[in-house]
Amino acid sequence: MRLEDEYRSLRHGAALSRMDHVGLVRVSGDDATEAVDAICSGDLWVRDGRMLQTLILGEPGQPVADVYVCPDDDACVLMFEGITTEELSACLAEYADPELAIELEDLRPAYELISVNGPYAWEALSKWLTPDVIGLPYLSFYHFDRGTCFRAGKTGEYGYDLAVRSGYVERAWEELLELVGALGGGEASLETLDLCALENGFFSVRHASVEGLTPLELQLQWRVSARKRFPGAAAIEERRAKGMERRLTHFVAREGVESGDPIRDADGPVGQVTAAAFSPGIGGVAGMALLDLSVAHPGIDAFFVTGPNVERPIRTVSSPLLFNRSLLVDPHRHTYATRDETSDPPLWLGSLP
Amino acid sequence: MTTNLSDYVSSREAVLDRVRRMLRDTMKLRIEPEAIDPDVPLFGTGLGMDSVDAVELVVQLDAVFGLTLAGSPWVSAKLRTVNTIVDAILELGNET
Numbered sequence: 001m002r003l004e005d006e007y008r009s010l011r012h013g014a015a016l017s018r019m020d021h022v023g024l025v026r027v028s029g030d031d032a033t034e035a036v037d038a039i040c041s042g043d044l045w046v047r048d049g050r051m052l053q054t055l056i057l058g059e060p061g062q063p064v065a066d067v068y069v070c071p072d073d074d075a076c077v078l079m080f081e082g083i084t085t086e087e088l089s090a091c092l093a094e095y096a097d098p099e100l101a102i103e104l105e106d107l108r109p110a111y112e113l114i115s116v117n118g119p120y121a122w123e124a125l126s127k128w129l130t131p132d133v134i135g136l137p138y139l140s141f142y143h144f145d146r147g148t149c150f151r152a153g154k155t156g157e158y159g160y161d162l163a164v165r166s167g168y169v170e171r172a173w174e175e176l177l178e179l180v181g182a183l184g185g186g187e188a189s190l191e192t193l194d195l196c197a198l199e200n201g202f203f204s205v206r207h208a209s210v211e212g213l214t215p216l217e218l219q220l221q222w223r224v225s226a227r228k229r230f231p232g233a234a235a236i237e238e239r240r241a242k243g244m245e246r247r248l249t250h251f252v253a254r255e256g257v258e259s260g261d262p263i264r265d266a267d268g269p270v271g272q273v274t275a276a277a278f279s280p281g282i283g284g285v286a287g288m289a290l291l292d293l294s295v296a297h298p299g300i301d302a303f304f305v306t307g308p309n310v311e312r313p314i315r316t317v318s319s320p321l322l323f324n325r326s327l328l329v330d331p332h333r334h335t336y337a338t339r340d341e342t343s344d345p346p347l348w349l350g351s352l353p
Numbered sequence: 354m355t356t357n358l359s360d361y362v363s364s365r366e367a368v369l370d371r372v373r374r375m376l377r378d379t380m381k382l383r384i385e386p387e388a389i390d391p392d393v394p395l396f397g398t399g400l401g402m403d404s405v406d407a408v409e410l411v412v413q414l415d416a417v418f419g420l421t422l423a424g425s426p427w428v429s430a431k432l433r434t435v436n437t438i439v440d441a442i443l444e445l446g447n448e449t
Contacts, residue, residue: 349430
């Protein structure tokens with residue numbers, strides 16, 4: 001499918017994606033939680049069956065992995081992107097107390113990850129799994145006979161990540177593809193998932209442009225503990241004491257803006273574009289930029305992206321950029337077949353510069 | 354920085370600071386207001402607010418800023434991050 005078609009599926013119906021870029025491990029043993037706590041930047045205050053979104057930082061304080069921690073009986077399941085399972089294992093070996101009794105199992109050979117996202121994703125899942133999936137709270141999971149269903153997602157829509165036994169995954173894919181097809185959807189590529197994540201302000205550890213940035217500049221302080229030690233904690237404290245100079249800020253533009261482009265105002269440089277992509281929902285470019293802290297605010301029309309012989313205006317905006325359809329869809333009252341979008345507000349409530 | 358931009362940033366930062374303090378007090382967070390990022394999600398992830406917190410937040414926004422959200426359409430679009438709350442408060446100021 002074309003990206004525009006994939007995008008429409010995901011933003012208005014449901015879309016199915018392969019999650020080959022995501023790692024999945026199970027850390028088990030009496031000290032599993034303590035070991036995972038030692039490598040993650042956030043406080044692991046999360047109950048069995050729930051999920052916590054956190055980070056693993058490098059010593060310079062830069063995020064190297066975006067992680068869901070999922071306590072499951074005497075174990076922790078970790079779903080992560082940004083590093084390999086081998087790198088995660090090395091991180092545990094370096095930072096967790098070697099006396100801790102833990103065992104790490106790579107679940108990827110036995111399971112594959114696929115995801116269903118969209119305002120009606122719950123409808124596909126309720127038919128494929130059980131109607132009870134409608135009541136599954138955001139950031140929680142449950143096991144079924146052939147895998148695990150994680151209620152998560154990074155698109156701003158209803159999202160479900162499914163760890164499905166490898167021997168069953170192709171059948172599951174075909175069945176789910178048929179179900180999302182009935183919801184006006186189909187397959188969505190990683191590119192479409194990334195675009196939707198950008199529009200909704202989700203952090204992507206796979207963007208090369210986040211290199212050298214800490215959770216302070218990335219607006220991810222909520223994923224950083226103020227009470228414990230973790231890899232990168234010293235660098236965070238140092239950056240905090242020194243004072244933050246720049247902050248990630250969202251913007252929109254009509255066209256012609258790319259990652260790495262410099263940004264200036266009438267007086268001179270104020271920052272740099274870190275990510276940008278054309279958004280069908282906005283009808284223009286959605287982007288993120290690292291701006292000088294003194295002007296890192298939404299609602300500013302004074303900036304330009306500069307290139308050879310051209311100046312393109314940008315407008316800083318608040319995140320999320322879209323009014324997601326999932327905010328208007330109630331699984332207990334609505335269905336895709338009986339939907340009426342005529343009275344819905346547009347996806348994008350703003351205007352372009 | 355031009356005067357207009359400087360004025361806008363000053364007024365925005367003043368409202369941002371007040372909203373951060375209100376959220377810290379409402380949520381009983383043991384952190385400095387500056388540790389609440391402007392684009393942090395209010396619900397689900399981020400500050401992890403729930404429906405009970407949402408009711409308290411709506412009451413506080415009305416009491417402190419005169420921002421009446423109860424019963425207004427598209428309220429969910431205005432209560433997504435600290436910045437979307439600040440946007441709504443600044444819009445209120447522009448309307449009066």
